[in-house]
Every structure is written in C-alpha cells, then in structure tokens.
Amino acid sequence: MARLLLYSFFVFLAGCALYAAYLASWLASQIFPLGPSSQALVAANWLFTASVAGTLADFCFGRISGQSRTLRQEPIEKPQISVGMTAYNDETSIGGAVRDFSQLREVAHIVVIDNNSVDGTAKAAREAGARVVQEKVQGYGACARRALQEALKEGNIICLVEGDQTFFASDLMKLLPYIENVDMVVGTRTTMEIVTADSQMTTFMQIGNLFVAKLVQLRYWGKLRLTDVGCTYRLIRPDALQRIMGNLKETGNDFSAHMILVALEHGLKVIECPIAFRKRVGQSKGVGSDVIKGLQNGLRMIWLIARP
Known part of the structure; x- marks a missing residue:
C-alpha cells in the first residue's frame, strides 16, 4: 500500500x-x-x-491503519560530530572545506574519502588536519558509503558532506537542533534567498529536484515533506545509520535519493532544513549544472522511487 x-x-x-x-x-x-x-x-x-x-x-x-506520530525527544548532551567528507580531484577546495569544519567545536573528527583522485587532494586534506582514506570503487555513492562507514567509527553524530566548498560548516548549527527529534536531517537547497545565483542549482535543477522530491513524498505520504532529493549535506544518528548501512547499495550520483528511500523503508524519521549553497571551488565532476547528466540522474532516481 x-x-x-x-x-x-x-x-x-x-x-x-x-x-x-x-x-x-x-x-x-x-x-x-x-x-x-x-x-x-x-x-x-x-x-x-x-x-x-x-x-x-x-x-x-x-x-x-492508525498511523500515529509520536514526538521523539532525545537531546544529545555533548555533540561530537564525526564528518565524512567525499572528494574526487578536489585539490583546490578540500583544504578549505576541512579547515572550515575544523573550526566548529562540535566537530570532533574529519575523515576525507579520496575517490581515486589524480591530483593532490589527499595531500591537501592531510595538511589541513583530516584523516584520509582511499576508496577504490569509483562513484559518488561508493565514496559516500565509505565516508559514512569511516565516520561511524567516531563521535555520536554522523555528518556527510562534499569537499567542494559548496556548503558552509556553520550550517551544521541549523541541522543540529533537529537531530534530537529525528533520525536524519537532510539539507535542502531550494530556499533561493540563501542560494547564490552562480551555484549549480540552476532553474532546471531546482524544478527537477522538486519534482522527484514530490514523488518521494507521494510514495511515503504522511511521513515527510521533501523539496530536495539531491542534497549531499546531512546528519544522521549512529544507531540509525547502523540500521540502514547494509542496505545502502547504490554507487552512483543517485545515492543521496537512495539513502533517503532506504531510511524511510526502515522506518527512520527524516526531516529537511534549508541550508546555504554557493558556487563550488574547482570544476564539477558530478551532475553539476549539466542538463543531460541531470536528466539521466533524475530518471535513475524516479526508477528507484517507483520500482517494486
């Protein structure tokens, strides 16, 4: 049903x-x-x-069926955030991203997952103070999954984020208050007042993301409100991540939507929160603002949502 x-x-x-x-x-x-x-x-x-x-x-x-909503109230007294940061040929941005997150007292550990970079990404991440792990399986999903696995070894809150400096570390303070009420907090880049005009969030990407997000909302009617399925900035509780870790299978750019779907299938509570989004440092290696790649990724996401 x-x-x-x-x-x-x-x-x-x-x-x-x-x-x-x-x-x-x-x-x-x-x-x-x-x-x-x-x-x-x-x-x-x-x-x-x-x-x-x-x-x-x-x-x-x-x-x-008597679906009921019970309020979860489980404050985390001393947040110790373990940040899993994905990177692929991000030599020009990874150091700045690591230093940005390192400035927050709530961040206890940063691990950078280097996904077969051919530049100085690993060296720049180490020099900025991060632990670096190599992920040989190519693809954002494989890299993100490894980031979650490594981040799970430390801290009492897990953060997944890209290392291209499109996101602000300070937005952790927006996501953090919600984690006491839910299992996972996902960023949304659809609040245009805090999204720069030169970011990868073009009008086409906004409409496509919103359409796919509403399909997810239709499938899980009454469980969440969603406006952005592709945001790669999120927080999740360790116990919740352990419940779904074995079911995170996608290795490509559709991983973000896949993770939300898996979380909902396992009964996790998910909420989204508006975050700032800016132009990335360096060249995009994923979907970026490429219309063809965006269409291909959108179709893969729709298949993930609709398949039995």
Whole structure:
C-alpha cells in the first residue's frame, strides 16, 4: 500500500496524456473529416477513475491503519560530530572545506574519502588536519558509503558532506537542533534567498529536484515533506545509520535519493532544513549544472522511487 498513491499519480499522468491525444485527434478532425478517436477518451476516463480509486484507497488505508506520530525527544548532551567528507580531484577546495569544519567545536573528527583522485587532494586534506582514506570503487555513492562507514567509527553524530566548498560548516548549527527529534536531517537547497545565483542549482535543477522530491513524498505520504532529493549535506544518528548501512547499495550520483528511500523503508524519521549553497571551488565532476547528466540522474532516481 505504501506505493499506491505514487502509482495512482502515474496512472493520472497517463490519463492526462490520453486526454491530450483525444484533444489532438478532435482538433485534427476539424481540419480533416475523420472524427476524433473515442477509444482514447474511454481509456482516459478509466485511467482517471483508477487514479481516484487508488488515491481514496491509500487515504482510507492510512486512516484505518492508525498511523500515529509520536514526538521523539532525545537531546544529545555533548555533540561530537564525526564528518565524512567525499572528494574526487578536489585539490583546490578540500583544504578549505576541512579547515572550515575544523573550526566548529562540535566537530570532533574529519575523515576525507579520496575517490581515486589524480591530483593532490589527499595531500591537501592531510595538511589541513583530516584523516584520509582511499576508496577504490569509483562513484559518488561508493565514496559516500565509505565516508559514512569511516565516520561511524567516531563521535555520536554522523555528518556527510562534499569537499567542494559548496556548503558552509556553520550550517551544521541549523541541522543540529533537529537531530534530537529525528533520525536524519537532510539539507535542502531550494530556499533561493540563501542560494547564490552562480551555484549549480540552476532553474532546471531546482524544478527537477522538486519534482522527484514530490514523488518521494507521494510514495511515503504522511511521513515527510521533501523539496530536495539531491542534497549531499546531512546528519544522521549512529544507531540509525547502523540500521540502514547494509542496505545502502547504490554507487552512483543517485545515492543521496537512495539513502533517503532506504531510511524511510526502515522506518527512520527524516526531516529537511534549508541550508546555504554557493558556487563550488574547482570544476564539477558530478551532475553539476549539466542538463543531460541531470536528466539521466533524475530518471535513475524516479526508477528507484517507483520500482517494486
């Protein structure tokens, strides 16, 4: 039943497509005396009926199952944040990122995961004071998973972040208060007042991220509100991470969405918080503002959300 509302939405979209086909057929019939296709209209009506029925069933099931929200209140008296920082050919940015996070008294440990860099990333990270670990499996997901594993060895709060200086260490102070109420706090880069115009968060990326985020919200209706599935800045409790660590399988750029989905599948409480986002230092090696890469990654995320 968890996916019923999401599938109903897809059926609704299919109905819209058939109505559009019927309308196009009707318009064509005004020019060419062929007559509109009634089959498309009948099929569209059935699809709309099915989508409404699915939505009502999902709503009723949620009511009958008695989903309850209990407030979790588990303050962490002395936060000791262990930061897992991903890096790939980030020689120009990694040192600044490490020093930025090192300035916070709540940060107890920083480990940088070097994902087969061919420049001086590892050397720059060590000189800035971080522990450096090499991850041979290529891909953001593999690097992030290793960062979580290594960060889990230290501290009582785990932070995952990229080392490209797009994020501010000070935003940890925004995320931190929520961790006493939930299992994972995810940043969102959709508050335009604190996102610089020259960042990788283009209009296309904003719309795509929001669309995919709302599909996640539909699938897990009533469990969270989500506006950004691709943000790589997040906090998670060690006990929560241990519950899902073995199920984090994705190795590519869709890892961020994958981690949210796995967390929700395991009953973790997830909340998002607006954070600042700026232009990265150095050249993007991931999706960045590349429209083609963005479309490919978005389609992979949609498959992750919709698959049985």
